[in-house]
Amino acid sequence: MTPNTSASHALPPDEKVSAWSLIKPYWVSEERNTAWGLLIAIIVMNLLVVWINVRLNRWSADFYNALQTKNVHDFPHLLMVFSALAFGFIILAVYGRYLRQMLGFRWRQWLTTRYLNEWLKDSAFYRIERDRLADNPDQRISDDLQSFATSTLSLTLDLLSTVVTLVSFITILWSLAGALTISLGGMPIEIPGYMVWAAALYAVVGSLIIQKVGHPLVPINYQAQKVEADFRFGLIRLRENAEQIAFYNGMETEKKNAHSLFARIRDNWWQVMKYTKRLTFVLSFYGQIAIIFPLVVAAPRYFAGAFTFGVLMQISSAFGTVSDSFSWFINSYGTLVEWRATVNRLREFKRVVHAPHLKESVSPATAHGGINLHFVDEDKLTTEGLKLALPNGNPLSRIRDVAIRPGSRWLVRGPSGSGKSTLMRALAGLWPFGDGSIDAPVNARMMFIPQVSYMPIGTLKAALAYPSAADTYTDDECREALVVCHLSEYADRLQESGHWTRILSPGEQQRLAAARVLLHKPDYLFLDEATSALDAENEARLYRLFTERLPKAAIVSVAHRESLAAFHDETLDVERSDEAVAA
Ligand SMILES: Nc1ncnc2c1ncn2[C@@H]1O[C@H](COP(=O)(O)OP(=O)(O)OP(=O)(O)O)[C@@H](O)[C@H]1O
Known part of the structure; x- marks a missing residue:
């Protein structure tokens, strides 16, 4: 803002x-x-x-x-x-x-x-x-x-x-x-x-x-x-x-x-x-x-x-x-x-x-309807003819057609500025600019974790349970999630109120977001450089946790580190489209 x-x-x-x-x-x-x-x-x-x-x-x-x-x-x-x-x-x-x-x-x-x-x-x-x-x-x-x-x-x-x-x-x-x-x-x-x-x-x-x-x-x-x-x-x-x-x-x-x-x-x-x-x-x-x-x-x-x-x-x-x-x-x-x-x-x-028709009325990029996001009664997420654009209509990147199935692990790679985060926004229904369609499973629980996660001001438990209410999870469940994410020193501070973005280090905030994931157990997990502030050992530990605890979840990670390839079985390369480069 x-x-x-x-x-x-x-x-x-x-x-x-x-x-x-x-x-x-x-x-x-x-x-x-x-x-x-x-x-x-x-x-x-x-x-x-x-x-x-x-x-x-x-x-x-x-x-x-x-x-x-x-x-x-x-x-x-x-x-x-x-x-x-x-x-x-x-x-x-x-x-x-x-x-x-x-x-x-x-x-x-x-x-x-x-x-x-x-x-x-x-x-x-x-x-x-x-x-x-x-x-x-x-x-x-x-x-x-x-x-x-x-x-x-x-x-x-x-x-x-x-x-x-x-x-x-x-x-x-x-x-x-x-x-x-x-x-x-x-x-x-x-x-x-x-x-x-x-x-x-x-x-x-x-x-x-x-x-x-x-x-x-x-x-x-x-x-x-x-x-x-x-x-x-x-x-x-x-x-x-x-x-x-x-x-x-x-x-x-x-x-x-x-x-x-x-x-x-x-x-x-x-x-x-x-x-x-x-x-x-x-x-x-x-x-x-x-x-x-x-x-x-x-x-x-x-x-x-x-x-x-x-x-x-x-x-x-x-x-x-x-x-x-x-x-x-x-x-x-x-x-x-x-x-x-x-x-x-x-x-x-x-x-x-x-x-x-706010989206259409404000941008030439959505003049013909923009990206269509449909919720369908299927268990996989698919894209077709997906093209990302900027709000002013300039093309950004073309995404090859993909089908993301439960349990699959996708690594999204590409140079900085190619549109990886924009792809995440499009999948979340927040980016209408462009063309093509996305079919998302209607009943699946989706969770998008950005590089910097939002932390509400309030108790640590509320920050951990976000966006659910603080009392959605028991104290024991919260403590356990914190401990396995290497945040044991906070396990007994669940009821403490604070401005957690200021109190926790960026790496701790990313581990807290990982603990959130373990509590929420999404069916589709999108991680946009969500472990970038962690050392390799902590990062690997979190990915092992996700794999063990969410075996049926589809995980889509945007990351620059090659080491993460070991935790994924599919790759999606995002590159600026030729029109974008020419523009
Ligand atoms: N709201 C916006 N208005 C205009 N341009 C935007 C907007 N959001 C993103 N962009 C532009 O879209 C392009 C792609 O941005 P995006 O964040 O998707 O890149 P990225 O591939 O995730 O980059 P990085 O690897 O550096 O995180 C960038 O050139 C960026 O400036």
């Missing part, structure tokens, strides 16, 4: 992955009852909050009128009303938020499970890295799904509350403020509900300006997520490869690389700052005007004695709510921008993971 800067093989555009297709599945899933139940409860609470706000607005007129007329008699009652409304508001605010967080997390959890399954299904994660189809899938699964669930929810729920608030308060404002009569060239012109028009005009003009100023933030925010993830990934690679880097004394180069990754964050950040500054300027200006604007607009009718001070206050607060509601579209601009960036990244990811 590399923090690549761009996808090397652009996928054809696929309009089918819409934002809706990202949202819908959860709401029709097995969790739909809980999801809809929570959603409805939250909506009801939101509507009750709007109702309380309407009541508070009416209350404000009574309250300020009581103050102006020094109405001591009504004052305690008004305070009681306020306390009851405020109490209701607090309860609704607390539980509304609580339920919203609960629903947001449940949605995220459902999405994460689903995306993880899809990412790990059919080696999609491997294809994405091999062909560099999408950058930082880890970020998409961890950050993007989280912000997608929470932002979609808050944008939708807030939109609903805002619309209901807007309708309620427009009605109040329309009836309270009445019509304004202005004289245009001596002609009296009446504007009914003029405060509503003023609020709408005010918010729409503001929206347009802010849209214009804030628009460049869309691509900049998209880029920000990407450069942050690249930087983090660069540092993780540094940490993971600390020893190799230290041996090479590569600190200066690493520093330069890290700085150059960070420089991309910095360059992007200047852009974020530049446009955020402009946006904040406009938003603050807009916010300040909002304080005085309704009073100025309502003043002519107040001075004309059209309404009391209490009503002026009620109008001012209703105006504030109406223009706030209009402004919601403006204020949520930032969230919308981020939401769109998140949706775009998830759409791209989903498209890459789902594309049914």
Whole structure:
């Protein structure tokens, strides 16, 4: 996995992955009852909050009128009303938020499970890295799904509350403020509900300006997520490869690389700052005007004695709510921008993971179907007309037709770079580039052991049993496998947790992989230079173990050492094909 800067093989555009297709599945899933139940409860609470706000607005007129007329008699009652409304508001605010967080997390959890399954299904994660189809899938699964669930929810729920608030308060404002009569060239012109028009005009003009100023933030925010993830990934690679880097004394180069990754964050950040500054300027200006604007607009009718001070206050607060509601579209601009960036990244990811003909669509090497791997009801593995190619279509090597039967021992030889490991990938179904077919026995257990085996972080037993679960084998079986592979010093450390790639020497890691083989007992064992770090004596010992303990297994070894020929009865020479050499 590399923090690549761009996808090397652009996928054809696929309009089918819409934002809706990202949202819908959860709401029709097995969790739909809980999801809809929570959603409805939250909506009801939101509507009750709007109702309380309407009541508070009416209350404000009574309250300020009581103050102006020094109405001591009504004052305690008004305070009681306020306390009851405020109490209701607090309860609704607390539980509304609580339920919203609960629903947001449940949605995220459902999405994460689903995306993880899809990412790990059919080696999609491997294809994405091999062909560099999408950058930082880890970020998409961890950050993007989280912000997608929470932002979609808050944008939708807030939109609903805002619309209901807007309708309620427009009605109040329309009836309270009445019509304004202005004289245009001596002609009296009446504007009914003029405060509503003023609020709408005010918010729409503001929206347009802010849209214009804030628009460049869309691509900049998209880029920000990407450069942050690249930087983090660069540092993780540094940490993971600390020893190799230290041996090479590569600190200066690493520093330069890290700085150059960070420089991309910095360059992007200047852009974020530049446009955020402009946006904040406009938003603050807009916010300040909002304080005085309704009073100025309502003043002519107040001075004309059209309404009391209490009503002026009620109008001012209703105006504030109406223009706030209009402004919601403006204020949520930032969230919308981020939401769109998140949706775009998830759409791209989903498209890459789902594309049914992904292999064909990305490479000229598979334009005619690529290598066909079939699982057949036979006990031998056969190849026919197999040609390996690179992802860009360049031919690599031609493999003679072979039939690998149970119990046979094959040695795959050839110069470096001729395509031996690529042949192993093709046999494992990980390399579609090329031509021809492979028929593999459907029920056979296959095991591929590369030169460097993956070791999960965890107990030694888990590393040994991988890819099976740690409790698949008894401690005694594990100990025995370790002892016969010359790892007796680890036999009593099965429950010890560690980063085993760092603790074990390369030779020990290869012996651990051999112990894995003895536990798993595959029917077909593919060893790709899996004993290259061992001395001849240890290597021979492991091969004797495989032969004795897995007599019926077919073993296919890729190796450079001639000494290994003694353990094999068939050879397969892999050479770069003439077209490859010519290319
Ligand atoms: N993902 C990839 N993208 C492009 N080229 C690749 C990719 N993987 C392998 N190759 C190329 O395919 C060729 C064959 O590689 P392969 O690892 O199969 O060689 P090999 O015979 O196993 O070599 P060695 O003996 O050195 O291990 C190499 O030139 C390599 O650069």
